[in-house]
Every structure is written in structure tokens, then in C-alpha cells.
Amino acid sequence: MQKLQIHFLGGSGTVTGSKFYLHTDEIKILVDCGFFQGAKELRKQNWESLPIQVSEIDVVLLTHGHLDHCGYLPLLVKQGFRGKILGTEPTLEIARIILEDSAKIQEEEAERANTEGYSKHHPALPLYTQKDVAFCLRLFESIEEGEINTLSENCTARYHYNGHIIGSTYIEINLFDKVFVFSGDVGRQEDELLRPPKQPEWADYLFVESTYGDRLHPEEDVEAILDNLVDRAIEERGVLIIPSFAVERLQSLMYQLWKLYKRNTIPNIPIFVDSPMGINVLKVFEHFPEWHKLPSTEYRNMQNRITLVGSYGETWETIDDPRPKIVIAGSGMVTGGRVLTYIQQLGDLESTTILLVGYQAEETRGRKLLEGASELKIFGKLIPIKAEIHHLESLSAHADQKELLEWMGTIKNIPEKVFLIHGEPPAMETYQHKIVEKFGWKCHIPKLNEIVELYL
Template sequence: MLTFAKVHFLGAAGTVTGSKFLLEAYGKKILIDCGMFQGLKELRELNWVALPVDVKKIDAVLLTHGHLDHVGFLPRLYKQGFRGRIIGTTPTLAIAKIILNDSAKIYEEEAQKAAKENYSKHNPVLPFYTITEAEKTITLFESVAEGEWVSFSDKISYRFQYNGHIIGATFIELDINEKIFVFSGDVGRVNDYLLAPPKKPEWADYLFLESTYGHKLHPKENIEEILSKLIKETIQNKGNLIIPSFAVERLQMLMYVLWKLYKKNTIPNIPIFVDSPMGNNVLEVFKRYPQWHKLPMNEYEAMCNHINIIESYRETWETIDNPRSKIIIAGSGMVTGGRVLTYLQQMINDPTTTILLLGYQAAGTRGRQLQEGCHEIKFFGRYFPVKARVKRIESLSAHADQQDLLDWLSEIKNIPEEVFLIHGEQTALDAFRLKIQKEKNWNVCIPKLHAIKELMI
């Protein structure tokens, strides 16, 4: 008698964000990741729609890592009735806790601001989730060790394997009746400032593979040279360098690179301000889990002492009013919200301001608009003219590029029965499908959102 597992593609199918894959097998229901959609309005609106499955019957959520597009839907899942276990590595759960608490606070503040200033179409204006809902969700967290098989039932076991990308990140292997399902999560880079190279899967009967940069190679850029040039130009122009940054990994990496440049006398002693409450908390995670990264603790302490960590909104405004040229690193990385908007509100119409974008900017985000040269940008309910110059560094991305991904597959000993390309925009998905078919002659599928696949086990 044939037995099948069923996979529901509830997110990150045909798009990069919203990672959610529901796996049903032998009476168990396991959700791999539970992320928010980001970017285009039609995607963001999906966040407000209940999942088309019985959430109360999901046994557990396995988290590949702590980014918002992999964990940010968890409090909504809780609100819809989920009470199972939320399982991940210890640093992943620490990051997820920070992100959920911080984003809940931002949602509540933004809802209050929108209601007070009457710039939302919705009445009443509700936060996506509340601090209370985030806190209740966090009570379901359960940590597991990296690299060890864990029994889920008599027919199912799983393992988390180190994957670079951000602290705590893993790919997930599920053994279902001796068929291996591999969910890549987000694959990291081989040469990373802070993290070791990812481990590689050795067997995959069914492979669910990220494709964010499946269509391109990261440029060979001299990061330190580009940064030092921009900083010297900023000082010469008596302006400010604003760097919207993701709070997890990118911010810590950037701090480390700037510290290195200062230590080598490559840049002058320009004030550096980090304004990201979430990013500050993530720094503590680096301190608590030194075995998960390459940054020596003495370097960590020196870096933190050199950089001004902003801890209050009052300090944000003191930094804005400071007439000296400075570097400001603030969340969020795709300019979708956070403290960076407060700085842009004051400085984006000044030609002496430089905005430096790092890494992937999803379609529909303000970061993508700036990257594509928009002349004005909307936030806080009004349009702001963009007179600042906009620069970009692509090679600081925490995602593997096409060659990195092919290398990551290089130790798989078998021919997978099927490969599902996920976490990509259509151009990247199509290009990567053709590349894998040409190089490996594997059976590759690009699933659509809400598709359901039956896989023989």
C-alpha cells in the first residue's frame, strides 16, 4: 500500500518572504517556519488572512532561523488557536523572542500614531499583533541541540544543521519513514565576517531549496574600500551617512567592519551611532553564544565600546540635532519601518546625506524604491522628496548566491525525487530551475502559493 506525505506551500512560494510549509505525515502536522510576508501590498495583506488549514491541529513549528519572514507570523498563529511546540536552536529562539517582542511594540506604537494622526484607512487601527500575544507565543518555545536527531514520533525524526546566514540559523532534515526531507531555510555565505561556512546536506529525497539569489552571483566588491571612500566623502560634504540595516547579523557585521577600518586607521574617528533596540539586544545574543560565531570576545567588547549605542528616543533626536558628520546605522534594512524613518524624515531631502543600502531589497519595500531611484518616498502618511544620494553594496548579503547554492548541494549523494524552489522572485526561480536541470538533471518544481503536493513515503 502506497503512503504519502502532504506539503502545503503556505508562504515563500513564488515570492521570497512569508516562509510557511505545512507537512502532514502519519497523523502528524509539522509547520516548517512561520514567517510574515513583506514587500508588495498584495503580499502584506495576506498576513491578515487566516491560514487555510486547521491551525489547532498543528503539532509543532520547526524554525530554521529567527528572521521576521520566518517567525513573524507566530503570534497570529497563536491567535488562531495554535498551542503546540515551537522548536529551534537556542540562539534562534533568543533572536525570535527579541524580534517578536520588538515588532509587537512597533506595531502597537504605529497603530496608536496612525489613529492619532488619522492617516490609516482602517477604523479601528489595530496592531498586527500585541505585546501580550507575542509574550504568550514565546511561552511555547522549546530549544534543541544542533546536529542531533530528535524523535518526533515512531515514524518521524528531525535534525537541525548549522547553516551560516545569521546566528543560530540551520537547515532542517526530517526523516519520515526513511525518506529524507530537507528544508534549506536561508543558506549563508562561505566567507562571512562573523560566521563559519554552512554545513551541507548529504542526502535529500525531497529538497525545499531557497532561491533568493538563484539567478545571480554576488559582485566581487572591496567592501572596506567602498565604505572608507563613502565615509571620507561624507566628512568632506559635511553630511551624514545613513545605513538602514537588518538588526540581526548585518548590523553586527557592519559594526565589526567599521571597527576594523578605524583600528587600521583607514577611516578617521567619525562618530558612529547604532539606533536599533532590536539590534542592541541581538548583540547580547552574540555575547551569550560565542560558539555560534567567529568574533573573539575581546574584539566584541572593543567594538561595542567604540560605537555609540542609542538606547532612547531622546538620544535619537540628540543624534539628529548633532551638527557633526556621522554614520547612523538604524533599522529596518528594507526601510519598511523602525528608527531609520525618523532620520530619513529629517535628512532625506538634504543633498549632503548619503543613504547606503545593504543586501536584498524586496519588491514593494521603500528600500527597493530607493534602490530604483525614486524621486519621492512615502512614510508617516506623507511624501518626502529624495534629494539624498543613494548607494548600494550588494556583496554584504547574508544569502548564498547561485554558485554558493550549487556548492551547498555538492555533497548530496543521491538524486532527489523532487526539488522545490522556494524563497525567490519569479526571475530568480526560473533561472535557478534551468541551472539545476542543466548542471544536475534533477526534477525541479516551482510551487505556487497555497499549492498542495503529495509525496510518496
């Protein structure tokens, strides 16, 4: 009999910072290595070393390349990790783009804080640098979706397509003849760009996200909403600002707007995409056509219709452009990136519209806007908000409660335990009741830094 310890180092009681550590005498595995976002108390943990022997970790398995699943990797390496970091080829490419961008933003914000003197820390420092990221990338090793990978004598791992973003998977770990399934972030059954997620057939222990475990996505007429907001921007001679996640959401929005323009539903209004990371992700879509369903001709036509903003100088040129316009800029929860500059300069105008797309975590600026904030703190200063705020939830890249239950519904056995992860407490508790009601399975909601022991 083998003892397994599972350390819930992130993504537990929260939607960010996903890190799940499987510790046995034979092999030590970290599933995802995410960055904490949102609440200050969570973000503080990014500055702390993990409460494990990092140098003992043999391998990191990445479900996908979002910051809350890969953003802590450079810090893991700084703390002594020297094993392999495994993911699908597009996941590793997305992770590279996101980590390089994250380091660049941190360096720029630290420099700005030191110059303007608004940080409590003297000097303000980035969590990690672009050099740290470059060192971390040496450990990346790609694997094929669907193939069995031998990690040790009694452990294999297999990655399965699960939608959400390009390259995203759920991971099936066979450890001492027990099957551990980590859902990652499960995608939608119907998505503009991605195919429906594959579904697990067996799970002795299931670790499933619960971001939308307490709700269904509303049935919104996305095209009509976008059409109305574009009309408002034209009538008010204002700007429609869409904060967007750089991976999948940004490309999906581009495609939606391109389709509206192609059908003459919206006029030839200037559309700017100001996200260096999002622009780089477009190249990933081009390089990995087998991972999505956007035809190459549509991809090229869409790009030709939209202005891609490269430099920060071009950001200011876009702001100063007096024409009514649409600006899609990172980040999706307004936690950083170029969108902060647009809101800082244009958020106090009644002619401005801000369209939030998808999930907004607790205490992020995006959540505060949804809750009616009259001002936001940006770059150390309070900025009044007079812009009109809208929310489109149906474009979320996460499965809702119904879709999650359907995703789990193909499991043929009765799991020994279901662990609910990657969700806020109300969503987890509601989803737990639904699982018990529908399947009768035993569920556990782990706390942050909790350790669960199993005997295999």
C-alpha cells in the same frame, strides 16, 4: 503507503512569509512561520487566517529567527496552535527579540496612525500585541544543533548549522524513511562573523531557497567603498545612513567599521547604532560564542568605539547632532523601524548618503530607493529624496547562485524532487535551469497556497 500533503503557505514565488506545512495522518508539521513583507497584496495576507486547521499542527520547526521566518507565530497561536515551537537556543532568542520588537512597532504605528489620522482603518489596530507575543513564547523549546529529535513514531528532525545569521540551520526531517531537507536561508562560504554552512549528504526531497538563484554576488572592495562614503560624509558635513537588518548584518557592519578605524583607514567619525533590536542581538553574540567567530576582545573593543542609541529621544538627539556621522538603523529594507525617522528628517538633503546593504524585496522602500524614487511615503506623508543612494550587495547574508549550487553539490543521491522556494520568479526560473543543467534533477517552482501530494 503513506500520503503526505505539502501546503506552500508562504515563501513561494516570493522571498517573504516562509511557511511550509507537512500534513500526514501521523504528524502535522509547519516548517517556519514567517511574516509577509513588501508588496501590499502580500502584506494583506498577514491579516488572514491560514487555510488549514491550525489547532491540528503538532509542531513548528524554525530554521532561524528572521521576521520572514518567524513573524507570524503570534497569529498562529491566536488561531489555536498549542504545540511546540522548536529551534536552536540562539534562534529562539533572536525570534523572541524580533517578535517583541515587531509587536512594539505595530502598537506604536497603530497609535500614531490613530493620532494623526492617516490610516484608512478606524481605529487602526496592530496585527498582534506584546501580550500576544508573551503568550507565544511559552511554546518555545530549544534543541541542540546536530542532535536527532523524535517527533512521532515515524518522524525525526535534525538541525544543521548553515551560517546566514546566528543560530540559523537547515532542517533534515526523516518522515517514513524519506529525507526532507529544508535549506532555510543558506549563508556565505566566507563571512566576517559566521562559519561556512554545513552541507546535506542525502535528500529525497529538497526545499531550497533561491533568493540569489539568478546572480553572483559582485566582487566589491567593501572597505574601499565604506572608506569613500565616510569621506563624503565628512566633506559634505552630512550623514551616512545605513539601513540594516538587526541580526548579523548590523553586527557585521559594526565590525567592518571598527576594523577600518583600528587601522586608521577612517577618522574618528561618530558612529551611532540606532536599533534596540540590533543592540539586543549583540547580547546574543555575547551569550553564544560557539555560534560565531568574533573574538570576545574584538567584540568589547568594537562596542566601546560605537554609540548605542537606546530611547527614541536619543534618536532625535542624534539627528540634531550637527557633526558628520554614520548612523546604522533598522530596518534593512526600510520597511519600518528607526531608520524611517532618519530618512524622514534627512533624506531631502543632498549632503545625506543612504547605503543599502543586501537584498531589497519588491515594493519595499529600499527597492524603490534603488530604482531611483524621488520621494518615499513615510508615516503617511510623501518625503522628497535628494540623498545620494548607494548599494552594497556583497555583504548579503544569503548564498549566491554559485554558493547554493556548491551547497547542494554534496548530496550523494538523486532527489526525487527539488522545490525552489524563497525567491522571486525570475531568480527561481534561472536557478531551475542551472540545477537541471548541472545535476539533471527534477525541479518544481510551487505557487503560493499550492498543495502537492506525495505517497511515501
